[in-house]
Amino acid sequence: MNAGHSTTPPPVSLVYAGVSNGWAQWIAWVLGQEDCPVTHVRWSPLSPLPDMAALEDFFGRPGRVLLVLDDWYLRFDTGRNQQWAQVLRQVMPRLHDRVGAVTVTTRALPDEAVSLGAVTLRGIGPEEARRRVLAEVGLSPGTPYTRRDEGPRYPEDPPDVTNSPRRNPRFTGREVLLNDVHDTLNAGYGRRVLLHGPPGVGKSQAAGEYARRFASEYDLIWWVPSATKAAAREGFAALAREVGLSEGDQLTGQIEAVQDALKKDEKGRWLVIFDGAEDIDGIAPLLPEGRGQILLTAQNTAWSRHGARPRELPPFDRDESVAFACRRAPRMTEAQAGELAAALGDLPLVIDQSAAWIDAHPAADIPRYLTSIRAGEPTDPDPETPVAVPPAHRQVWARTLASLAARSPAVHELLLLLTFFSPDMLPVPLLRAARPSDLPAHLAGSVSQPGNWDAALLTISELASMRVEFATEARQDTTSIVSLRMHRSFRRFIRANLTPEMEREYAATAARVLVASDPGEPGAPRNWHRYAEILPHLEPSGALDSDDGDVRQLLLNCLDYLRVRGEYQDGYDLAHRVLDRWRDTSAPTDSRVLAAAHQEARMLRGLGRYEEAEKADRSILGLLGETGVDSGLELLRAKDDLGATLMARGRYDEARALYEEAAQNATDWLGDRYVPQTLQFRTNLALALGLQGHYQASCTLHREVYDRRVGLLGGRARRTLQSGYYTARMLRLLGRLPEARSLQDYNVRQLRRTLDEAHRQTLLAEHNLALCLRRDAEFEEARAIMRESRKRLIVLSGADHPDVLMVNLDYAMLLRVLGERTKARGLAESTARAYAARLGTLHPYAIGARNNLALLMLDDGETEAAAHLADESTRQLEAAIGRGHVWSLGCAMNSAAALAALGDVEGAAHLGRDALGRAIPAMGAHHVLSANLRAGLALDLRTLGRTEEAAALERIALDTLSASHGPDHDQTRYMRSRARPYWDFEPQPI
Template sequence: MADERHPEKSDGSGDTGQGPQHIVVTYPGYHRAFATWIERRLESHGHRVTLQRWDPSRDQPLDEALGDLLLARGQVLLVLSDWFFQIGPRREGEWNAVLRGFVAENAERFAAVNLTNRPLLPATAVLEPVDLWGVNEPEAERRLLSRLALTPASPPRELPYAPGSRYPSDPVEVWGEVPRRNRQFTGRDELLNQLQQRLTDAGQGASVCTLVGMSGIGKTQIAAEYAHRFSPDYDVVWWVNSDQRNTQRDRFGELAVELGVTESSEPGERIRAVRETLRRGEPYSRWLLIFDGWEEPEEAAQYIPQGGTGHVLITSRNRSWSSLTDIVDVSGFVRSESVGYLMRRAPHVTGDEADQVAAEFNDVPLQMAQAAAWLGESGMEAGEYLRMVRQGGFSETADRSVLTDYPESSFTSWSILINKLRQTEPRTVELLTLCSAFAPGRIPLGLVRGLPAEDLPENLRWITSDLPAWARALDSLVNYSVLARDSRGDSRGASGDVLGPQQESVHMHRVVHGIVGELTASADREVYREVVRGLLAEADPGNPQDSRSWPRYAELLPHLGSSGSLSSRAPRTQTLLLNCLRYCFNGGEFRVGAELAERIRERWSELLAPDASPMLALTTLQGNILRAGGRFHEAHELDSARLELLRGATTTDEEELMTATSCLAADQRFLGQWGEALQMQREVVSTSLRLLGPDEWTTLLAHHNLGVGLRLLGRYAEAYEVDLGTLRRREALLRNRHPDTLSSANACARDLRLMGRYQEALSRQEMCVRRHIQVLGPQHPKTLWARHNLLLCERRAGTSERDSGAVLASLLEQQEQAAGRSHFTTYALITDYGNQLRRSGDLAQARELIDEAENGWRRLLGQAHPVPTAMQTNAGLVLQAEGDRDGALNMFEQALVGTRVLLGDDHPTTLGCALNAACGRNFVGRLDEAVELSRETLRRSVHVLGEDHPLTLSCQVALAADLRAVREHTEAGKQEEDALQRLTRTLGAQHPHTLSARQRVRPYWDFEPNLS
């Protein structure tokens, strides 16, 4: 440790060591955090501080640059580390000379603190630096004041909070896998300061910046350096790899655990909880989110908190982020940064030579890193290196697309490196070739060490047995800037447990991956890909239904294509692929799952017969994913072809045929083919009972789907009987907290509501929602659907005392986060929210939402479908509320005609449309037609739903109104009196329906879309 002497000063500047002093704190940008802390502490003791970021031009003499610092009054405090002496860079001899000369002559004006445990230049002793490395804040402050001969204030002045208040050596409260700090990070000081200023100056809720630039330009490195350099400004720093949507969802959701805001493992719930917690700023108001490699901004609202005092930093190649965020363009190094970087990593290179190398590679940071690593490690003269690069050129088979925006000499420079490694470090090349069999980005390389040696080719068996050789090979690739150690590859995990080599991961830039893949391609390349396929299969958790295994599947998914897994005949690999699809289905990754399923199908169609067991399993999963994602027609086409294939086979497994039939029935239900679907579902139930018995999981699912089919056809009492039986069996076999049991409980409550038994439905649904929240969490898609049903139950029961519009708006926001705006479950909620807004008088927004939902339903389902057809009656109710009676009647009549054609005259949806059409006719003066339609509708409703059903009673009240309009008062009075008595008996005297009927308010029917 340096001596802490602090001689009295007498420099003629008026500074005596007593009273307020002026100190110039001089620091490299790399140590901005410590310089800011020093400033704050000195100011708290009453002194004036000037911060001076110091990066003088390499062309300026060093004594002149240091002399400029002395132009200010007071003492100059240098913030030293080995990094400080690399500024420029300048030769060691130049520094020693100026320290022994100019600095020694002005020693009374200079002081220093040391932030490293590595040795400094010998002549640094003249500065008498005091060590701040490895000490706590009180001791660091004591040493700082002692070195500057300053008397501590008693007590120190309390300063208002400002960025950088925390002691830099104190860890951030929550630190989320930010890449290790790059000790070779060069320059970019102006850009980093500009970035920090933009984020700080942005208004609350708008502190979002996107770093935009081409691949390899250094965006990730800048984001990582920002996180490290400005970490004292934040309590939470969380890094999210965003090149894969599923990885992004899982990684962002993991922050919920760190914040302690939810115990749910469901991604949608975690994402919502994190956004809301950060928006509120509790428990942390100073947070930084970094989304690295986020190319598509469509889902930005799902992740970026809309408010709060934190900051969001995004890296992307996509300039369309400019419509949502502030944009910071990232270009190549300026020439002085390139030259300085090369000279620091390769000290034997002169400034002129470094300038030539930088010009050769257009100052692109990724290529500069490779060139500097090569020159520094090999010691080759720069002239020889440039000659080799310029003469090499591309190989005839090289894929030039991997070097878009790069000079051709870049490929040659990598070729030089790999040829050298082949001669001197063959095992390093073997490891690099293995890496190229993965996808670019994060590579879980350590998994290979978990494979048995006999599963590896002979030339790779050293990986599992020779740990020192493994470490040397990895170190070499990192030193040559081919790989970067991933933050999850640190020696300790988040829990503090020591991580072994099997948990080690690395990161390979996509450009480097493309180049290396070309240069290491050989006849035995398939051998390496086979190894990766084996380790991916070995890493399969085997339980894609368990959300705890989803992060591992998200990690494996990107490497399936590059490893050749999609074309593998190995049963274990094919099982992995199917499990990855199951993960996508259960985790809600429908888009990713659909793309993966199609890629698998393309490959398997060349390997497997259409009726092979893996291919049939693929079809089931692909259809489920397409259907869950709202791609109903594609799912129907797929499932139809499979069922036709199985029915035409000479021998068919009955269970396979049953599965295919069940899938097609599901497609038909979504496509509005409800009669055909019910017939097929009855076949499924019958076959399952015969093959598997009444209590098997498949049989219970078949009964549940039978209830869905009956409910869609308006046969609510039959649906309830089936659903209640399924619920009782599931409660007995699975218990009442199983997700399948919860689905049955939700179905029973819906049946009761549609049957008009509102209070009973509400009572059941309240319990059902509580259990959904307890078991699945409040944001699980099934919970959101249950909560939606609860709101409908409350409305129908007339017991909602809260602002149901605000509740629906909040639920819609959560639903959109979980499933997206264009998902069919979201459209159902948009419809009900629009209906609620119409009832509350917000007609403009109601019209907007109803139109959005109707158009969305038509895109998903087509024109000739009951749901978009019936949606016209909702649009008519908006027009009627706006006073456009002719327009309203037109919509009512279209809905009535369409539902009669699609569903028949007796379906409850048709009856509801008829109720509204009769109202429309009355309002435009077509009174006789209104009476005729009202009589017919009441008769049919009594027959279908019964005399006491609320829809029947609404039809009776409407008929009374139409009879009064044509002056048939006697019959009108009888109908009205009977309806009021029944409403009072069934719903209660204070129910809104009863009160409206008593006040002679014309009843209407709004359509609630339902596909399940």
């Protein structure tokens, strides 16, 4: 018993409609805090009116009755609701002391409700609302007010994070279905529900009503427009920005960050709604795991294969149709609304549009309108159309269009123009920002003022049943429309009735609007939201078929945006469609056709489809050679792209030859006017040299480019800092640790100031700094830096990105040094598998990863298996890149160690001597790898009793390390202790 009450409070029957569920739950909680028993009585506004005796019996039950009055309760002036007004007038006066009422609507109360003495709960805050609820049932607060995180959310407080559509005040019915969805989502077995049904049945509206009705149960509600995979990915990734997760430049990383955050959320008070999710294969990977809930809307019922429990949304039942039509067109009688519903198959979309027409034409004869709808009589435009919709529906749409054309020609023209954009999210901001010259003169004049735009759009939304969203913040004292949604079947009907000339005119206008909204610089993060906004409209606007140069440049910019964002599949699909169209009307060597072909090849490379990418790159290069196009830049771009593909495929010799040729061509053709481009080709050549294992040549060239860029671009330019990073990396691989660490530390500080701590280039530089620290035996600091850079790279790009795999392998070997062998081995194994899956089992990176794994297996005592894997990977790597490559030599050193552990010391010595003989001419006698090979060979020779030769080799090795690292350096002491030397394979960034 509550300390504030001497006796148990009398029970309360809480009567409410489903639309007030949030208020009912909060009120019940308030009463429960005072130990007041509560019985929920959910009442449907569409329920038949019980007889008077039954009502008196209900209201006369023990305790008190508390009515929650919302908009439905207050419509006592039309139809069957007049009977409720009679109830209030006759029954309530006799039971006034036992019946209380609260109102949760902003509308004025009719006289019948005023007589109840209802108190409002809106706009007063939770503490005052609590006091009023308790007073209405005769109680005073016996406990202090409890904040919402200890109880249900106060209904006027929105979820902490939400972007769900605003409430539809005309939403009608669906009570049983919404309650069923709620029960299913909250059952232990059902956290995914699919709302499915035919077009126009109101799936999106039902999902929106569910989100609003049960909002108090969630801390996060996120609405994801999912008409396409691209839209769904953008919409879901936007949640990362909303909740403050680290942003990256690729959607995959943002998506994975959101999924990880939702999965780890222990409360699970989140709801994600994927609206219009027909592309199951494209959207299913987005669905988050965890304790929260997912609601999908689609016609496709195959979502059940992904754990979604289907709930069919049928057309309205007749009572719902009648109630909805009467609310939409109050002058209709219930009988007329029933006739209309019967003619239209109770489909909400068309009932809404029909009732809107009736409401907009107060002088129109309703019976005649109903007769024409039933007959499907011909109107203008001709309803004979390939769109597969019933004649009555076509009749409704034809009348709507004809009425709009007659009453508001400019608004009608705007509606026709809107059909040339994606119907799922019509680009109102882009249209609003369009230049007058982008629009037909008569349309531009009519909507030249912001208020005219909104008035026109509201007219369209009312007559055509289109969902409208307003800006959350007013601008210039007005609240503007920011989005509009058109039903696809209605859009198809309009487009099917346009003449070819009209189609060409509106398509050209739509394309001009999109071009005007192109911000340029698709690589700049500040512009990404705009390109995401433009993308869905490229196909419906006809932009892909345009031969206008500006439109084609827009398409190229969109391709570049997709590439930068890491959306390689969507980028490839768009590039492929663009090229199919452009090659029919333009020469294959047209500059924009070539640019699209380059983008297609880059997308293939990003997808890991290297063989296809190489074929595409060679096709471009061959075309330029055959046609003799007089453009040095085009030829250099083709060689540059092919070189990148060859490096990704592990064919470093070919890549180097191509880059040497390109670098020389750049110098010969471009001269001093294009020094930045020339330096980029030389950078690529230096990268190829490094991948070949020619560290000294690579370092020299990187240093040369670095110095030139400092003078040309300045020390803080992004390209300059990139060259500094490459130079420091090569210095480290050469064993020149003090120089490498000093330069990399400086480079990291400059990158953090100039770019960002979370920028990819900064994180890769930090990773190299961590490797420098590791070689200097500062293991804990190395771990801290590498762990953080790894985490941020995963957020940026996703767990399978090449940069992440590179850091994974280095982090695994650092964990090995720190003694965390179980974690190290697990990460090394998963990375080796990922490399094999992405690049192929015989790619140098996949082979090198397996050689690292052999070291960990050796640590775990799996000597025989380790020796086999080390030997196999060494032979595979020699076959792939040659026996003289530094990676092959390092793997041979590990293989010799495995043989020695297996007891084959003679074999180990033979292999070590052979590797040393190859290392000296390849790396130099004083390189750290040569020193370690000498030390390993010395260990084996000493075991075999050849102590004199062993001592001589050991002395040379120690002198070498003492000279380069210092006599007290950790690596020198390690060698002096006669511990077995080993080599870690380190992938390089490409």
